[in-house]
Amino acid sequence: MSWKLPVDIATTAVKSRLSRLNPTNYELCEKAIDLMNLQNDYGDGRDLTIIDAYPSMGIWSSALNRKLNPSKHILLEPGRSYHKFLESKSGIPAGSEAIKLVRDDPFRWGTFTELVSQGLYQPTAQNDMSKINPNILFTANFTHPQGEQLCAQYLNCMWNHSWLFQYGRVRMLLWVRESTAAKMLARPGERARSRFAVQCDAVSRIKPRVISNNTSLKTSIANLNLSTIERFTTGEDAGQCLSVEDNLIVHSEKKKISTSTVTASSSKTGSPVLLQIDPTGINVPHLDCFEFVIRQLFIFRGKPLRDSLLVLGAGAGDWFPSRLPADLLDKPPKDMEVSHFMTITEVFAKWPFKPEILHDFYDEQEAGMTAAPYSVNIN
Amino acid sequence: MLRISCNSPAVRRAVSKYAFFGNLKNPIILEVTKRWYSSTGSAGSIGTARAVKAVESHTTWSTPHDNVPTSLFNKSSMHFWSIFDACLVAGQFERAQNLLKGFHGTVSIDEFLKASNLFFQKFEESSKHDLESIRRKFLTLPQEFPDLKLNPLSYAILLKATAQKSEFKNEAIRKFVSDIEDKVAINDVLYNIDILGIACVKDVIKACNLDPSALRTEYQEILNIETEIDAKVIESEFKEQETPETMKLGEELQTESLKKGDIASLESVDTFGMKTLRHTLIGLVAQQNPIVFDKFIQGKKLDKEGADAIFISDKHNDDDYVDFFQISKNLSSEQRAEFDQVLETFNSERQNSIESRALYSARQKWKNDFEKMKAATGKIKVDGINHLLWEWHEQMTPLIVEELKKVQAMSDANVTTKKSMVYDPELETRAQAGDRFDYGPYLTLLTPEKLSVITILELLKLNSSNGASEGVMRTAKAVLAVGKAVEMEYRSDQILKDEKRVFNGVKLTKNSPELRKMMTNAKFTFRENELTKQSASWPTEMKAKIGSVLISMLLHVAKVPVKGIDPETQEEVQGTSPAIYHTYQYLAGSRIGVLKFHKIIAKKLSSENMTGSIQPHHLPMLIKPKPWTSWNNGGYYMSKSYVMRTKESPEQQAYLKEASKRGAMNEVFEGLNVLGNTSWTINKDIFKVVMQLWNTGKPFLDIPGISDDVELPTEPARNVDPAIRRDWLRECRAIVNRNQADHSQRCDTNYKLEIARAFLGERLYFPHNMDFRGRAYPLSPHLNHLGSDLSRGLLMFWNGREVGARGFRWLKIQLANVFGFDKASFNDREKFADNHIKDIYDSAEKPLDGQKWWMTADDPWQALAVCMELSKAYSMDDPTKFVSRLPIHQDGTCNGLQHYAALGGDIEGANQVNLIPSDKPQDIYSEVANIVRARINNDFENGNETAALIKDHISRKVVKQTVMTNVYGVTFIGARAQIAKQIKDLPHIGPENIFIVASYLTINVFAAVRSLFHAAHLIQDWLGECAKMISKAVRIDITNRVAKNGNRPDFMSSVIWTTPLGLPIVQPYRDFLKKQISTNLQTVYITDPYALEPVKSRKQVSAFPPNYIHSLDATHMLMSAIECGKKNLSFAAVHDSYWTHAADVDDMNSILRDAFIRLHEVDLVTKLKTEFDRRYEGFLHFVTIDKNSEPAKRIIEHRKLHSKQLGKSVSVADEIEEERRRRSMLNSSKPSERKLGDSMVTSVSIIEEYDNIEQFYLKKKIQKSVFVPLKFPEVPPKGEFDVHLLRDSPYFFS
DNA sequence: AGATTGTCTACCGACAATATCAATAGTTACTCC
C-alpha cells in the first residue's frame, strides 16, 4: 500500500494563494530520509504516526511514507488546490486507512486536539525518554510567510512540553525558508545569532539536512551563513547534510509549473531548507525568567551585558554585577551560549526587585478610546 | 479635440465672479497672475533644465496656480533660523557669525539682512559687549558681506546701544543722529519702537528736539501717556514681570535661596490689582450685601495674585477662596457691569501671571508640600506626590547646571563646528559630545529650574494622555513632548523679553485703572517684535534631543521610597527605587521604547491631588482671549497659539499664512473670537457632588475606581494545550488594557477636577482654534465644554439670563434631551420634564442620597445640572423669572446628511433629516432600521435562512453607528465589524454565524442608506471622484521627481479648497519621510515634516467627502457664531451642537437657520468644481485604458517611436517632458512655434483627439497606463429642494 | 511592462519602532613626486 508519486505535477498548474516553496525533487527527498537514518528510530513503521502539515502536492510526504511506511499518515492540508493530489485517486491507494487527508488548517491548535478527539490517532506518552519518540513524527512545510511563526510557536511548545511534546521527544522535520533556518542555526558569535537560536539550542538538537549551496546568494543575513554551510558540507559536520543546487530541491522544470507553487529561491527568503529538530526533553528551569531574560537581552545584542543590564529592570545595575563573572559581563548576548543565559537567569530569578510582570502585554490596538469625549451614544 | 489651455480672460472673469456669492464674502485664495506654462521659463530643453534645478532646490506645493509662497518653508532655512536664534540668545556669537556666513548667498539679501539685524540686536543686548565693540561689529559685518546694506532697523539697534551705553547720552545721541542723517531718515529709525523701547525713543526725541507726531501712529497713544506722566513722577506699583530669582541660572544663587525657603514670598503682597478690586468692591458692596463683603475682606487666599492664587490655594472649603461668581451674582445689574469690568482688569494681571509664572508656582507648590511634610515628622502618610516632585526637581537642577557648564565651555572655546568639540572619552562618546553641539544652544535658553520643572510636568501630563497604560508611555512621545514644551516656554520668555525691551524703564505714575488698561493693551501690541515674531520652530530632531537629555537626567535622579525584602537577611528594608525607568516592549515584533513610572507613582497620579502639575497653556483663561488677528496671533497672551492645528504640514501652514496675510480669514477669526469671548464658570453644585463621589475612590458612572493591583487570572500550567494558554494571555491583555484605559481616564478626570477646583468661583474663557477643516476646538485640553458629560456638567455660563416662558420650556426640553428622550416632539419633551417633577426635585436635592434618577440619563451630569436648575425654577412663584446659566443645546440631526441633502437639493433626504418642516422630528436611524426590516422580512418570506436569524432583532441601535459612519465613508468591512459588535451578544445566533449574519445585515443597511440618501451619495461619489483625480494627477510645469516606481509617477497634489468664509483647506495626507534620530535614551523614529512627499491617494480620496462636509458645518457654525456675537448671545458650540442661554434659544435658532440658508443658497458643489477647474488646470490625469483600444494602440506606437529618439525606454517623466514641450510651443508668442506645437504628436495629444476618452477607461486585466488631461466630472444634478424651507422646520436643530 | 502579491478597510480632535551592521560618503593624515 505504498504511495506512488502523484500525477505528473509537471503538467498540472496549481493555483494557490499560499506561497509555499514545495520540494519537488522526489529523489532528493528519499536521499535526505536515508541520510537521517530515520528507519533507525521508527523501525518498520508499525507504531508510527506521521503528522504531516501542509504537504502540498505530497512529494516529500510520499517519500516519507514510502521510506517509513507508517501505520498512520495524517495529512493536514487546508489548501483546496492541493487536495486533488492528496485524494485517493492520485497515487494514494484507494481505501487506505493509513493515509488520511484532513482539510483543516494546522495553524489552528484545535486541529490537533480534534485529531485526537475524533479518534484519528491515540497518542500515548513516551516511556523511555532517552530516545526520540518512536510513535509520532511531525513534519511540515513551513516555507510560507507564517511558517516561521509556526516554527517559533512549536518550539515554544517544546519548552512548555505542551502540544505534541506532551507525549515526549517528538521529532520534527521541517521544510523552512532559508532565512528561518539561518536564524535557528546560528551559533554564538555569528551575525545571525538570535533569541530564536538560543531557544532552539536550549531544548533541542537541530540540524539542517538539505540545504542549497547556491553561494552566489549567500550575502544576506537571510541566507545561511557561509560558515554554517561549510560546517555542514566540508567542516565538522560534513556528510550530515545534503547540499545541492536549489533548483534540485524544488523542481528544475518550473516553466511548466505555475510559478506560484514551485517558485525556487527568492533572494529575500532563500530556498527551502530541511531541518531536523530533535527535542532533548530538557526542562528549562525558571522558564518565565529565562524567556524574559533572553527577550530583553537580545534587544542590545551587540552591547556587553554590563552596559545593557538596565533592560532587565530598574535597578538591575545594582544587583547583577557583583553576582556574575566579569567575563560574562563583558560578553554581548550575541556571543553567549545557552549556559550563559542560564547563569544570568539564575541570578535574575533570585532578584527581589525583578519586574513583577514578565509577560509582554503591550497592545496598542485596543488601548484607550474609552474616555472618548463625544463617544457614540447608542440608543 | 479638447484643448486644455482654456486660460482665457473670459474664463478667469467667470471664475472670479464666484469669488463672491450671496452676501458672503468669499475670497478664493488662488489668484493666477501668469499663465502657468510660461512660468517655467522659455521653451527648449536648456531653459527647462535650468528651471527644473531652481524648482528642485525648494519645496513646491500641490499646484502652481495659487501663488502661495514656499520660501519660508524651506527646510534648511528653517533650521538656520532656529539654531541661529538659539545661538544668539545663548550668547554664542562666534558660532552665530559662522552660521551667518554660511547663510550668506543661499538666500535673498533681504532675508540675509533680517538675519544680520537679529545678530546685531542680540549682540547689542548682550552685556558682554560695550559700545565700542558693537560699533565695530556694525562696521565689520558689512565689510565682510559687501552686499549687506543696513536699514533703519539696523540703525535703530545701534542707536539704542548708543543711547544706553554712552556716558554722555544726549550728546552721543545727537552725534549719532547727525552721523546717520545722510544714510537714513531718523523718523524711519525711530519707527522701530519695538527695538528701541519707549524710554529710548523719548530720550532721542528729547535730545534732538524732534516732533513726536511724526512717529508711528499706533504708538502715539502710549507715548502720550508717558509724556503726561513724566511730569509728575511718582512711584510705580507696576510689578515687573521679572523671573523670580530662584529661577535664574547660577547655582550659588539657587542653592542659597532654596535653602532659606521662600515662604515669605508666598505671603500676601498687596498688589495694585488687588487694591483696585477691593476698592471697587467696597464701593459696590457696602450698600448692598455686607455678608459678601465680609467674606471678601476676610478672603484669605486672594492676596496672592495669578498663578499662585489659582494653584497654591487648595480650594477645599468655601472659605479658602473668594467666590467671584457669588459676588457678581449678588450684585445689581449696573453694579455687576462695573464689577465685571474691574474683575477683567484684575484678572488680566492674574492671567499674565498665570501664563508667565505657572512653572514657578508649580515649583513653589511642590516646595511647600515638601516642607509641610518635613515639618510633620513622624507622620509617615503624606498626601500627593508634590514633595517627591520637589526632591526630583532639587536633584535634577544641579545635573542640568552641570550640563550647561559643558555647553558654556563649548561656547567659551568658540567652537564653531561639531568636529572641534572637545570631550572626555572616559565619560562620554564622541557622538554625545556631537549632540551637545547641536542641542547645547537650545538648552541654555531657559534656566535649569525651568527645564527641570517642565520635564517633570510634561511627563506627568503624558501619563494621563491616551494610550498610556498604567504608568507607561512611549519614549518617543515623551521626548518630543518635553522638547516641545521647552520650546513653548522659550517662546513665552521671548514674548516677555520683547515686551520688556519696549517698556524698560517706563514707570506708570498714576494708578488709574484706565491707564493701566491702556498700558496692558499697549503691552499686548508690543509683545511681538519684527525680528523675533517669525522665529522658526525648532527642528523635530532637536526637540527630541533636548527632551531626551532632560528626561535621562530625570531618570537618573527621580527616586521613590519603597519597602523591600532584603534577599540575604529576609528583613524588610526601606530603600529607594527609580521612579521612572526606561525599557522596551514589543508590539507585533517591533520594538518600542517606553518609560515606566514606578507603580507607586502611577497610582498616585490617578488618584491624588495634582494641584501644581498643570501647564499654563493647558488652562482656561481668566480674561477674554486675545482676539485672533492673524494665523499666529491670538488665544493666549504669553504663549504662542496658532489658529489652526496643522499637523505639521508645511503646505497647510503656507496656505493658512497666505490667507491670513491677504486678510481672507477675518470672518473666521471673528467667529472664533465669539466662541472665545463666551464666559463660563464652574458649576459648584455639580462640582461638590462629583468630588463627593470622586473621593471615595470607587467607580461611579463612567469614571473607573482607583485600580488596585491588577488581578490577572491564574496562569495555566505550561504544558496545557497552547490554545488555553493563548486564551489566558488574551484575557490578561484585555485586563491590562482595560486597566490602562481606566488609569488614563482616572488621571484625566483628576486633571479636570483639579482645574475645576482651581477655577471655582472664577470667570473663565476658552480660547479656540480650529482643526484643518475649520472645526473649532478649545485650546485648553483637559476641561472644556467639548469634553465628556462630566466636563460639560461642571461648566455653565457666567452670565445669567432670565428664562422667560419660552426659555423655561427650553430648559425642560433640555432635560428630555440629556435623557435621550430627544426623538419626541417638543411638546412631548416638555411633558417629559413636567411628568418627572418629583424626580427632578429628588435628584436636585438629594443627588446622592435620593432616588438618583439623574444617573439614569444618557448624560447624567448634565442631567443633574438641569435638574438643579429646574428645581430652582419650579420652586419659584414664577418660574419664568428664573435666572438660568445653563447652556441649552440645539443639535443638528445627522448634520452631515443635512449638508448633503442641502447640497443635492434632495427632497427625500431633506425630509429625513428635518430640513423640511414637520410636527415631529424624523429619526433617520429608525427609518433606516424600518427599511432594513422590511427588506429582510421580504427575504425571509423567500426562504432566506440568514434573514430568519436576524429578522426580529433589527433595532435602531444596530444600524445607528453604521448610518452615522456612512457619512465618513465607512467601508463594507468596517460596517460589518460594527454590526457584528452589536449583534454578537444575541444568544440564538451562534458565534459561528455572527459573521454571516453581520455581512448580510450590512449589505441591507448599505442598500437602505443608499436608497434613502440617493442624492447624498451622488455627491459623495462626485467628491470622491474629484479627489481621486487630483491625487492621481501630475503637474507638467515642473519635472516630477524621479518616482520610486518606474512606471508610475509620484503624485504630488493634494486636494485643496476654500470654505465659503475664505479658509483655505489643504488635505495633509502624504507619505511621511521617517528617520531614526539618535538621542541620549534611545533612537527615536520621527517624521520629517518639511519633506513634501507624494500624497496618499487613498486617504485623500476617502477623507475628502467627510472633510468637505465638515468644512461646511464648520463654516455654518462660524457664521452662526458671528451672528450670535453681534446679538450678544452667549454662544458655544460642539461642531454641530450649538449652545446658548435658555432665554436665547429661539434667537439662536433663527440665526443658525438663516446662516444655513445663506450658506446653501449658493450652489456650493458647482462652485467647488469651478475652484478645482481653476486650481488644477492643465494637470494630467493618470489613468488606465483598454490596451486593445485604438488610442492605446496608437500610444504604444508613439512610445516606441519616442523611445527610439531617446535611445532608452520612455519613462513617465519623459512623457510629461514631451507634453510640456508641446504645450509651451502651443502657447508661444511666435506663430511658427505655435504651428509646430499644433502638429506635434505626444501621447496626450493622441488622447485629446478622442472626445470621450472615458469610454476606454478600464480597471482590470488588459490595461495600459496613459495620461489624459485632467477634467472633473460634471456635478450631479441638483434636486428641487428649496433650502429656505428649513427656516420653519422646528426640528432642523433641536 | 504586466501579472502577482500584499495591504487595508471611518473623518476629525490626537503621529511616531529601534538596535545593529554593512556600505557609502566624507575627512584627515600621510607619503611621494
Add this chain to the structure above:
DNA sequence: GAGGTAACTATTGATATAAGTAATAGACAATCC
C-alpha cells in the same frame, strides 16, 4: 606644494525583532520578473 591614497569616521540604508491569525471582498500599491 599638489596630488593621491590609506585610514578613519560619520551618515545612510537594510534588516531583524515577536510569535496566534481569524473569518470575509475589493481596490490599490508594491514587487518581481
